[in-house]
Amino acid sequence: MMKHAESLIENIEQLSLQISLKPGVNEALTNPFPYTILQYGLLKNQLKDEVNSNNLLYSVYLYFRLNNRILTTNEGLYALDQFFDKQIVTTNFQESSSKGYQVRSLQDTSPSEPVELLTFHRLVPLTAKEPLGELILNVKRQAFFDALFRYANVDSSKMMIMDSDSYVVLSESNARSRGFTTALRSMNDGHSLPGSSGMVKIEGEDETYFLSYARSDTNPWLVAERIPYSVYQLAWKSKMHAAVQVAAVILLISIALACLYSIRFTRPWKNMVRDYVDQQADYPGNMVKKDESQLVAEAIRELVSENRYIKQTLEQSKPIIRFRLIYDILTNRVFETSVMANRLQHLGIVFPHAYYAAFIVRADMQLLEDQEDYNEIRLLLFSTIENELRKRLFAVGTILENHQFGFILNVPVSTYMTQLKLELDACCQAVNRIGLEEFGITVQIAFGGIYSAMNGLNKSYHEAKRALHNTAWTYQTDCVFFEDSVDARKWSYPLAIQKELLRRLKAVDRESAKLSLDELFDRYMVGKSYSRDDVQDTITLMMGAIVQELYEDGYSLDKVHLRFQSVSECQHIGQVKELFYGYISDIMNLLEQFQDNKMSNTYISKAIAYMQTDYDRIESIADIADHVGVSSSYLSRMFRAETGKAPLDYLTRLRIDKSKELLFEGNCKYSLQEICGQIGYHDVQSFIRFFKKWEKITPGEYRKLRLDKGGVI
Structure with a gap:
């Protein structure tokens, strides 16, 4: 509301500025002496037109300082000492203020009641170094505030305006408003309204209400609004009721979700307990009835023990x-x-x-x-x-x-x-x-x-x-x-190219292998003034190293031969290249044959035979590799390439098949503990775990199912 009041006051200030800039006004102020009564009358009519066109204006005064006269729109021309409202003119000039306004009551020459005004004044003319007069606009106070309340869209019955001297500028005349005015004046005089705005609670005789106040930055007014406490109380109860409803809905949803999640999360545990009970039923000595907490605790202890064993193995x-x-x-x-x-x-x-x-x-x-x-x-x-x-x-x-x-x-x-x-x-x-x-x-x-x-x-x-x-x-x-x-007189051996060439040979990458050969000849031989013996020695060493590593990887190159005497017969480096290209191509052809003929590998046959006869004594893949005579990694790689499965998977399959036979041998005379020892497992838990992984059921379930079907499954 303060912004609306400042805007309305600014409009009145603009009106006073427009009137002060009229040509007739400035001319009369500058030289009022030759003006006749008729000319003053014409000037009065101009000012009267402004009053009639604006419902807020009550009257306009124009004071001529040079001849000490004052012209009013309602009464006419007066000498200042004979003017009934000369106090307003004298005060403004004493304050030497170029413009301003004040709230007052005016008793003019009419016998009617005093008029409540807001008086705005401006020293004129604006172009003179010293003021030659004063323009005074008397605004109807009630009309001003009615316009203000309509402009701000507020209820005037609950509003009150007070100036810095605790003078009530605007207030209703009923008893409730008078009590409100008294309380506001008391609090303002007692400096109980801190800051530029705020709200305080007031306990009245017949009601409790909030006082919301705000001070203007551009005028000395304090605007206050009376808000009944019941309004806030009803709004608070409504909001509280809505909040309680929302909280109740959220609580019900939370309880429902908690129940659903608890059911979902406990179901896996119940399934785990049931599976664990089924496993324990396979052991004759484990038929003691236990509750779920005991079973879960026992399973957790076993997992901790197994994890400790795994950690120790990793260490x-x-x-x-x-x-x-x-x-x-x-x-x-x-x-x-x-x-x-x-x-x-x-x-x-x-x-x-x-x-x-x-x-x-x-x-x-x-x-x-x-x-x-x-x-x-x-x-x-x-x-x-x-x-x-x-x-x-x-x-x-x-x-x-x-x-x-x-x-x-x-x-x-x-x-x-x-x-x-x-x-x-x-x-x-x-x-x-x-x-x-x-x-x-x-x-x-x-x-x-x-x-x-x-x-x-x-x-x-x-x-x-x-x-x-x-x-x-x-x-x-x-x-x-x-x-x-290092002998500085000897040339460096092309070791990096040898390694790269060997890698590309193993990958049977013909184009890349040819690039390695080109690099060998271009970097180390072409333009190097080496004798044929040096070239031949280099090729001999390199091919010997390549063949040796291929032999170590399990490749037999007996069918590939390089006649080194052919190098001596070459006339130029191009012939040496062709000879070398042909030899490398023969090697890659043979390597391709090795890769295509998977099951001809004697190492794999030897490993399979060893697993079939000694499956109960093999501890790890290292035992198989030592028996075959190769490294564990090489055996694993070759075995998977030849058979499509890892060596330990093959061994596990053998053990599971043998355990199936032992489960029914001698009219089921062997227990699970005895069977796991005969097929190479150290504990029953490992045997049951691997059996269920491969057969999808436990050994006990398998034996019972087959017996129920008359020995056929």
């Missing part, structure tokens, strides 16, 4: 996993540096330094190969060497073939400086001393180059292997460094 497998990861990194089976770092971190291995090198420890264990505890001695020797190295260096290792151990060395420097070499040599001597004292074994250590990234470890590993091959002129316990054995 025991950690060294094996670590050995395999180090082996894969050294042999370049893990290509991405980020993958290497993440997998090492999962095993708790975080390298503190920025440089890496590979080194190989070769142990003199040929005389121990035939002993039964050879593997235990090799593992113990490896652990001893690794522990001794870790006292001085940051190194992690793995077990390699041919009495060798591979290690990753993490160092803070990029080259083998004298101090580092001395420290490494001291480690070698300490390792040899322990090997001789505890095992009677000597070791030789060869170090590859140092690289700034882990993906250089494969190169360092092969450098260590080369250094280990160049030990003819060294002592048996010497520490060998690759950089000391």
Whole structure:
């Protein structure tokens, strides 16, 4: 409402500005002396027209300072000292205010009641340095507030307006309003209405109500509204009733949902308890009746025990996993540096330094190969060497073939400086001393180059292997460094291309294999001024290495031959390429035949025969692989490729089939405990779990079902 009042006052101020800018007004103010009564009358008529056209105006005064006269729209022309309302003019000039307004009661020359006015004044003319007069607009107070209430769309009977001096500008004249006015004046005088707006509760004699008030920023008015307490009370009760209804609906829905969810969540537990009871019914000694809580507690204890066993098994497998990861990194089976770092971190291995090198420890264990505890001695020797190295260096290792151990060395420097070499040599001597004292074994250590990234470890590993091959002129316990054995006069062997070519041969990728050959000839041979002997030696070494690794992977290449004397007969490098392309193509043709003829693999036949005869003694896939004579991973890969299933799945199928026979042998004379021991399981729970996985029912259910059907199922 305050904004509406300010807007209405602004309109009246605009009206006073328009009147003050009329030409006749400014001319009369500037020189009033020659003006006649007729001219004053014409000016009065102009002002009278403004009053008649605006219902809010009661009258207009125009004061001429130069001749000390005042012209009114209702009475005419007066000398100031004879004017009945001269007080308003004198006050405004004393305050030296260019414009303003005030609330007052006016008793004019008519015998009627005093008129309640809002008087607005403006010093004129605006263009003069000093005011030459004053324009006064008397606005009907009741008309002003009626227009204001209509404009703001509020009920005037509940409103009251008071100025800063606690003078009531507007109020109803009934008793209730007078009490309201008295309370408001008392609170305003007592400074009980803080801030620019607010609401307070007032306890009246006949009713309780809220007083909502607001102060204007541009005028000295305080606008207050009387709001009966019953209005708020009814609204509060209505809202509270609606809130209670909503809460009741939500509560009912929540209870219904809780019941549905409880039924749904308890159903799996009941099914689990029923299945557990059915399993326990298979054991004659477990027929003691138990309630559901006892059965669930017993099942949970068994799960905890099984999880503890699994955790213990995983902890025991950690060294094996670590050995395999180090082996894969050294042999370049893990290509991405980020993958290497993440997998090492999962095993708790975080390298503190920025440089890496590979080194190989070769142990003199040929005389121990035939002993039964050879593997235990090799593992113990490896652990001893690794522990001794870790006292001085940051190194992690793995077990390699041919009495060798591979290690990753993490160092803070990029080259083998004298101090580092001395420290490494001291480690070698300490390792040899322990090997001789505890095992009677000597070791030789060869170090590859140092690289700034882990993906250089494969190169360092092969450098260590080369250094280990160049030990003819060294002592048996010497520490060998690759950089000391490099002959600058010899050209580098294309090891990276050999590895890439071998990988593409195994994938039978003919186009990629041809690209590897092109890279070999273009980078290492074309334009290199090498003799035919150098070219032939390179091809001989590379093909020998490729054939050797293919043989190790189980491929027989007896039908493929390369006549190396043919290389000497070649006239140019193009003929050498064609000869080499043909040989590689023959190898890939044979590899394709190996992949197509799956069931001809003797390893798989030997593994199947072993599982069929010794299924009750096999502990793991490692037992099968040791019997066949290959690694576990290679056997698993080949077995799945040949038969379409894993070795352990094949073994489980054999055991389940044998258990079916034993369930009915000798008129069901064997218990489940006896059967599980005869087919290779250590406990009945494992036997029941695998039987149900493959046959969809428990052994006890299978026996009962078959007996019910007369021995046929």
